Amino acid sequence: MIKVLLPKSVLLLYHKTLAVLANVYYRFPSRKLIVIGVTGTKGKSSAVLMITRILEEAGYKVGSSNTIFFKTGEKEWSNDTKQGMPGRFKLQRLLSQMVGSGCTHAVIEVTSEGILQNRHWGIAFDAAVFTNLSPEHIESHGSFAAYREAKAVIFKNLAKSYQKNEYSIVSLRAPRGYSGQAPRSNPEINSGIAAQRVASLWLASVASTLPRNDNGRSTIKKVIVANRLDSEAPYFLKFPAQEKWGVWGNCGQAEEIAGEKKLCASDIREGAKGVSFTVEGRFIQMSLPGVFMAHNAMLAMAVALALGASLTSCKEALEKISFIPGRLQAIDAGQNFKVMVDYAHEPRSFESVLEVGRRQALGHKLIVVFGVTGGGRDKAKRPIMGELAAQGADYVILTTDDPYNDDPEKLINDIVPGINKTGKSEGENWWRVVDRRQAMQKAFQLASAGDVVLLLGKGSEQVMAVAGKLVPWNDEEVAREILRKIQETRNNNQTRYNIQ
Structure with a gap:
């Protein structure tokens, strides 16, 4: 009740102060993770889940925060908070737990209400994903334009976000490398070489794909992925990033846009088994109904591909998802x-x-x-x-x-x-x-x-x-x-x- 009576400026300062304190207390844990933020009006949780599963299929240890569940590596539990984006201390604690459990990636649902309360402050995002936009929470934001501005905050700040390199992320927590296992895409996983050798080779292969800074260190690139089927996509793709992906529906709709990679599908169909589609010659049969689930899946694929996963990992992960809790x-x-x-x-x-x-x-x-x-x-x-x-x-x-x-x-x-x-x-x-x-x-x-x-x-x-x-x-x-x-x-x- 007290917060309701406070002036807006004081309330904003209150939220910002909590965000700063939470980051300081937990020592800015997002700087030790590759962080993917997913925002939009609908499809956020489904996209977060799909990205999480694909990265896991590729061999990474992943943490997640979304409307459906929380995850810190192997531990996963239902979200019973009624918040798609937890409060500042809860979210920073969750990110810290991800770091502690050995995660390399964090996939986070980012809500406009969370942005208003500075829950995103201090989170060093590496990839920003836009699903779609339609009027919602207008009373809170005041107008649709203000709602869109809130959604765009992580995109605006992406290029200025804390820059990471393979030493701050990869060398500390190479996925399954130091325990004798490498990502599943690495053919040497079963060759019997020493665990340290596996991790070293994996680190070198990942580092070789990353851009380098002035000191010669490999940096984690900043990536924007947007649903090109939504009329608001150009707005979110206009912000600076090292790599941009436009995700289309059928390839017949896709356009070539300078400075932007594209991902599209052919033959999107919904049948008795679920929706199916083909991407770059790979047929994917999902168990989920709804053409929009194929669009969510392609957003997840674009993010994963940008971060080094293979089409094989994308296909295998998506086909293993039997259902998404509370989504059809x-x-x-x-x-x-x-x-x-x-x-x-x-x-x-x-x-x-x-x-x-x-x-x-x-x-x-x-x-x-x-x-x-x-x-x-x-x-x-x-x-x-x-x-x-x-x-x-x-x-x-x-x-x-x-x-x-x-x-x-x-x-x-x-x-x-x-x-x-x-x-x-x-x-x-x-x-x-x-x-x-x-x-x-x-x-x-x-x-x-x-x-x-x-x-x-x-x-x-x-x-x-x-x-x-x-x-x-x-x-x-x-x-x-x-x-x-x-x-x-x-x-x-x-x-x-x-x-x-």
């Missing part, structure tokens, strides 16, 4: 209809996910369960999301998301005008069920064989923000629990019928 995650408890959990919580992501849901339904019903976030967040998008849901789905069930201190029923009322614009009737093809568990149950009761139920807004989150408290909640767990009970009831009824 399928929930199978034996029911005869599909249930998918997704984090979609703004209009653009809503459209993308509804499109996937409609394709998955194959002529059957599409049922959507969602609510909106309280706390004064993005009020303008509420009726828009209602309209999109009503247009894209057969049945819509409005419920609670993260109300914070707001009245959940009032939040639902803010969505209703958008639904009313489509002509749908309450009680016939849309309902309001404040309790999220009961809303899920209603959706499952409405579903028949072949239908698709989308549970949107919460994704993989482990808590719900209600009346100033964080209450344990996870859509996947609750959905499985309800579906199991439904199946048990049906099985018991069938048993009784057979006995009779």
Whole structure:
């Protein structure tokens, strides 16, 4: 409450002071890591996860911070903080733990809210990744232009960020080298040479690919990667960097742009197994649905390639990802209809996910369960999301998301005008069920064989923000629990019928 009453200038100084103190206390740990920052409106967590998995496949020891999980080398745990970018001391402690566990790389989700609070201050980024941009958090930033400016901060500062070399990173923590293993791409891993020799060869091979400074030392290059399919990409690519990558969709859309490497795919298709595409002759079959997942994957590939990973590592890592928690995650408890959990919580992501849901339904019903976030967040998008849901789905069930201190029923009322614009009737093809568990149950009761139920807004989150408290909640767990009970009831009824 005190922070709310403070003038903005004092609050900014407060955040900056905490950031400085956190960096000093933990001794600027990001200077000992190759740090990749991923920002944008949607796709951040998916891209972070994919980059992390590719770098691990290439043999590096990787740390990560994102909306879905935290990771320090081998240790990985769910993010239960409701923050895509942790506070200053938490984030610096996490980076310090990555260094302590022997990580060479850190892949970080960077949020505009985090930028406003200087959570990025002192982090020495080496690569900045832009996914896409659409209006969000406008109340916090004041305008879309200000929102874009916040997203661009790590790009603006990239070239001026602390310059690292192979001595500060590589020689201290060569991936698996000093324990007798080198990155998997190194053919000498199984040749039986001494561990020190392996590490030395690996260090030399990496160092030879790096630009050199005036002292002759190999430096870690600064890289910008941007989604060229987004109209805002040129803005993020205009900032200085030693290497820039433009990532396109199909190669037919790609353009040759001076001073910029390009990555594009041919034959992007979504099938029963998931989305597939071909890059430079390598066919990649992912288990994830949605063409936008292919675009996220190509962003991850561009970053990894820029940092020295191979196409083989990219392909093998991406094909091993069976699902991404809370991102079009399928929930199978034996029911005869599909249930998918997704984090979609703004209009653009809503459209993308509804499109996937409609394709998955194959002529059957599409049922959507969602609510909106309280706390004064993005009020303008509420009726828009209602309209999109009503247009894209057969049945819509409005419920609670993260109300914070707001009245959940009032939040639902803010969505209703958008639904009313489509002509749908309450009680016939849309309902309001404040309790999220009961809303899920209603959706499952409405579903028949072949239908698709989308549970949107919460994704993989482990808590719900209600009346100033964080209450344990996870859509996947609750959905499985309800579906199991439904199946048990049906099985018991069938048993009784057979006995009779």
